[in-house]
Amino acid sequence: MKKMKLLILSPVAERGGAERVMVDILKHLNADRFMAEVVFFQQGSLVQEVERLGCRTHVLEAARLRNITSYFRVIGQLRGLIRSQGIDLIVNWMPKAHLYGGVAARLEKKPAVWWQHGVPDKHWLDRLVSRIPATGVLCPSLISKHYQEKLKPGAPVLLNNLGVDLQEFPLANPEGSDFRPVHGIPEEAVVFAFLGRLQRWKRPDVVIRAFNRVSRKHQVYMLVIGGALFGLETDYEEELRAIALESDHPERIIFLGHQQQVAPILAVTDVVVHASLLEPFGMVITESMALGKTVLAVGRGGPKEIINSGFDGLLYDGTEDQLVELMESIVEGKFSLQTLGKNARSTVESRFTAYKMAERFEHNLHTLVSSK
Known part of the structure; x- marks a missing residue:
C-alpha cells in the first residue's frame, strides 16, 4: 500500500x-x-x-x-x-x-x-x-x-x-518523592491542584476562592500549576495571587508556574480541580485520570463526555458553592479517592x-x- x-x-x-x-x-x-x-x-x-x-x-x-x-x-x-x-x-x-x-x-x-x-x-x-x-x-x-x-x-x-501517552503519565506513585517535605506540606494533608494556562475562561479564580473557604476548616493545600502562554493575559497571575492572599492560610497556596513535566507533581496531589464552563475536551482531565487522580470538573462540554460522575471522577454545576461542598466532602472522607482514581485510570486505558x-x-x- x-x-x-x-x-x-x-x-x-x-x-x-x-x-x-x-x-x-x-x-x-x-x-x-x-x-x-x-x-x-x-x-x-x-x-x-x-x-x-x-x-x-x-x-x-x-x-x-x-x-x-x-x-x-x-x-x-x-x-x-x-x-x-x-x-x-x-x-x-x-x-x-x-x-x-x-x-x-x-x-x-x-x-x-x-x-x-x-x-x-x-x-x-x-x-x-x-x-x-x-x-x-x-x-x-x-x-x-x-x-x-x-x-x-x-x-x-x-x-x-x-x-494520553501512558508512558508519560504512568500510574502515579508518590512514594519516595521529596516534594511535600520541600514545600512544607504534611503527609496527612489533602492536596488539591489546578493545572492549566492561567486564563480567565479557565476560571482558576473560582478554584482559589473555593479553596480559601475550605481551608478555614480543614488542613488542605493548593498547587497552582501553570502560567501565561503565547503572551495571553500576562497580568492575570497577579490577580490570582491577590485572591490567594485573602485566604486565612495564604502559605498553603503554592504557585509553581508553567511546568514542562507535570506528572511528577500531580503524583503527590490528591485531587485535580477543573473549572472551565465550556471546555472543548480537557487534556488536563485525562492526564490526571491516567495518573489515578480524582478530578472535579464542571459537568458540561468535554468533561461531561469523559467523566462518569461518582465512578471515575466528580462533576459539579460550575458554582463556587457546589465546588466547596465537594472539596469538603473529599476532605471529610465521604468519597474513596483510591476507588475513584483506580476507575479513572481504567477509563483512560479503555477510551483515551x-x-x-x-x-x-x-x-x-x-x-x-x-x-x-
Whole structure:
C-alpha cells in the first residue's frame, strides 16, 4: 500500500495543548501507512522535538495576517512544498493554519482537513476559516463538533477524541518523592491542584476562592500549576495571587508556574480541580485520570463526555458553592479517592490513550479522502 504523504501546518512552535496533541499523534502514527512533514510558521522548541520523532520540518516565517505580502509569500512557499514533496493531504493544525493551508491546497487541487481544537463561536476567525473549502474538520469532542457544524458552509465534521501517552503519565506513585517535605506540606494533608494556562475562561479564580473557604476548616493545600502562554493575559497571575492572599492560610497556596513535566507533581496531589464552563475536551482531565487522580470538573462540554460522575471522577454545576461542598466532602472522607482514581485510570486505558487517538485520526483521514 502506498503511503499517504501528509503536510501538517502548525502556526506556533511552542508546546500548548493543541501542539501536545499533534506531537502525540505523530509519535503513534502508523509509519507503514503515513509519512508526515511539518511546517511551522515560526521558530521554537517544537521544531527540534518534531525532528527527533523522525519527521522532516520546514519553518516558513509568517507575519501577522494583516501583512498581505507575507500572507501570499507563505501560500506560495506552501504550494512549492506540496508539489516538490508529492504531498497527498494537507492537515492544518488549528484554524489559523487553514487560512494558509486551505488556500494553498485549493490552488494545488489537493484535499485539506483542519483541526478544530476549541469550541467555535461567532468570532470572525471561526467564521472566516469555515468559509475556506475543506475536505473535513476534526474535533476533539461532541460539544466542539456540535458548534462547528453550526458554522456555514458546512464541511464534514468528524469526532476525534484526544488521548494520553501512558508512558508519560504512568500510574502515579508518590512514594519516595521529596516534594511535600520541600514545600512544607504534611503527609496527612489533602492536596488539591489546578493545572492549566492561567486564563480567565479557565476560571482558576473560582478554584482559589473555593479553596480559601475550605481551608478555614480543614488542613488542605493548593498547587497552582501553570502560567501565561503565547503572551495571553500576562497580568492575570497577579490577580490570582491577590485572591490567594485573602485566604486565612495564604502559605498553603503554592504557585509553581508553567511546568514542562507535570506528572511528577500531580503524583503527590490528591485531587485535580477543573473549572472551565465550556471546555472543548480537557487534556488536563485525562492526564490526571491516567495518573489515578480524582478530578472535579464542571459537568458540561468535554468533561461531561469523559467523566462518569461518582465512578471515575466528580462533576459539579460550575458554582463556587457546589465546588466547596465537594472539596469538603473529599476532605471529610465521604468519597474513596483510591476507588475513584483506580476507575479513572481504567477509563483512560479503555477510551483515551494516545494510540487510540492516532488510530482514530488515521481512520478519519482515510474516511474523508476516500469520500471526496
